[in-house]
Structure formats: structure tokens, C-alpha cells
Amino acid sequence: KNQVEQSPQSLIILEGKNCTLQCNYTVSPFSNLRWYKQDTGRGPVSLTIMTFSENTKSNGRYTATLDADTKQSSLHITASQLSDSASYICVVSTRMTTDSWGKLQFGAGTQVVVTP
Amino acid sequence: KAGVTQTPRYLIKTRGQQVTLSCSPISGHRSVSWYQQTPGQGLQFLFEYFSETQRNKGNFPGRFSGRQFSNSRSEMNVSTLELGDSALYLCASSLGGRQTNTEAFFGQGTRLTVV
Numbered sequence: 001k002n003q004v005e006q007s008p009q010s011l012i013i014l015e016g017k018n019c020t021l022q023c024n025y026t027v028s029p030f031s032n033l034r035w036y037k038q039d040t041g042r043g044p045v046s047l048t049i050m051t052f053s054e055n056t057k058s059n060g061r062y063t064a065t066l067d068a069d070t071k072q073s074s075l076h077i078t079a080s081q082l083s084d085s086a087s088y089i090c091v092v093s094t095r096m097t098t099d100s101w102g103k104l105q106f107g108a109g110t111q112v113v114v115t116p
Numbered sequence: 117k118a119g120v121t122q123t124p125r126y127l128i129k130t131r132g133q134q135v136t137l138s139c140s141p142i143s144g145h146r147s148v149s150w151y152q153q154t155p156g157q158g159l160q161f162l163f164e165y166f167s168e169t170q171r172n173k174g175n176f177p178g179r180f181s182g183r184q185f186s187n188s189r190s191e192m193n194v195s196t197l198e199l200g201d202s203a204l205y206l207c208a209s210s211l212g213g214r215q216t217n218t219e220a221f222f223g224q225g226t227r228l229t230v231v
Contacts, residue, residue, distance in 0.1 A: 034220075043120070043206050043222030044159075089159065103172050104149070104220070108158040 003027045006090050006107035013080055013114055021110045023073040023090030031095035035064050035075045038087045080114045087111050118143065120209050120223035128229045134195040137226045139207035141188050147212025148190040150182060153204040165190055166212045202230045
């Protein structure tokens with residue numbers, strides 16, 4: 001079972017509207033949570049990175065929230081643009097311990113399509 | 117500052133052949149990770165190298181191997197290619213070390229097609 005679950009799998013929104021993507025995780029020990037945007041055929045680009053103590057972080061029209069108690073995160077896109085059409089991937093990093101280095105756990109992504 | 121460079125961008129190979137992909141990280145980054153991305157599976161972690169040592173490995177068969185050189189450049193090799201190896205192979209570089217909060221920067225990927 002994937003330790004990082006994203007929903008919805010895909011969504012279609014009208015240009016100018018807002019949307020919210022969800023990410024639930026069971027990864028432990030938690031270090032940080034990242035949201036990436038990936039355009040088709042290209043490498044992912046980082047949007048935000050949040051540590052345990054951060055509840056919200058913004059990057060332009062993208063706002064990510066983190067509830068470390070419930071192990072949930074969301075990515076809110078405000079006033080969507082056609083260029084927002086992409087896959088949005090939630091990535092959770094585990095904390096380094098005496099037994100292992102930290103590693104990244106990837107969600108399957110949410111495919112967002114913005115239509116005119 | 118130059119980004120992460122992956123070569124080649126596109127590759128077509130036949131079943132049974134082997135292939136080597138290259139990744140040059142951002143200058144100063146010592147960690148390089150490799151990922152396989154297919155439409156049905158999303159991003160799957162292959163392995164991570166730091167200072168020429170493999171320190172994390174995903175669940176891939178031994179046909180997939182890698183290495184890192186003293187200048188942090190990394191190569192990934194896939195032997196005895198199978199049709200199912202067709203995918204976008206991405207590498208990501210980061211500062212690495214004890215800082216697990218450092219950002220990972222991805223290259224544009226190598227699109228491998230096995231026929």
C-alpha cells in the first residue's frame with residue numbers, strides 16, 4: 001500500500017476557478033512534505049516544502065497546508081490559469097535515523113486540467 | 117547556476133540490449149537520486165547516491181544499477197532491456213548530507229523506449 005495517497009486522481013476546472021488537492025500520508029518518521037508540479041514530459045518542479053512545525057506555505061497562487069497531527073496536506077490553487085494544467089505530486093520525506101538515511105515517498109499525483 | 121542535466125533526452129533500444137543514462141547534478145550538490153516514471157505507476161524510486169556511495173535503493177531488479185563519480189555526476193545502467201522498461205527516467209540532485217530538508221531539483225528526464 002502506498003504510504004502517500006493523493007486525491008482526486010484527476011480533476012477538470014474552469015480557468016479562473018479555485019481548486020484544492022489532497023494528500024494523506026502514513027510515512028514515518030516524518031521530516032518534511034513537498035508539493036511538485038510536473039508538466040507532461042518534463043521533470044517535476046518544486047512548489048513548496050514544509051517541515052513539521054509549518055502549517056501553511058504559499059508560492060504565488062499556490063498555497064499548501066500541513067496538519068502533521070492528522071497527517072494530511074492540501075494544495076490550493078487560486079484563480080487557475082491554463083498553465084496550471086499539470087500533474088501535482090505530493091512527496092513526503094522521512095527523517096534520517098541512526099539506522100537509515102531519509103528517503104522520499106511519492107504520491108501518484110493529481111492530474112489537473114484547466115479549461116478555457 | 118546550471119540545472120540538472122540528463123543525457124540523452126530520448127533513446128530507443130531493442131529488447132535484450134543495455135543502456136546507460138547520465139545525470140549531471142547542480143554544482144555543489146552531492147546527492148543524486150534516480151526515478152522511473154510510467155503512466156500506470158507514477159514515480160518509482162530506483163536508488164540514491166551520495167559521495168560516490170549508494171545509500172538508498174528501491175525495489176528494482178539487479179538489472180538496474182548505478183554509480184556516482186567523484187565529481188558527483190551519476191550514471192544509471194539497465195541491462196537486458198525489457199519492453200516494460202520503457203519509461204521516463206528522472207534524476208534529482210540535492211545538497212544531501214545530514215540535511216534532509218534540502219530541496220531536490222529534477223532534470224528533464226530521459227525518455228527510454230524499448231522495442
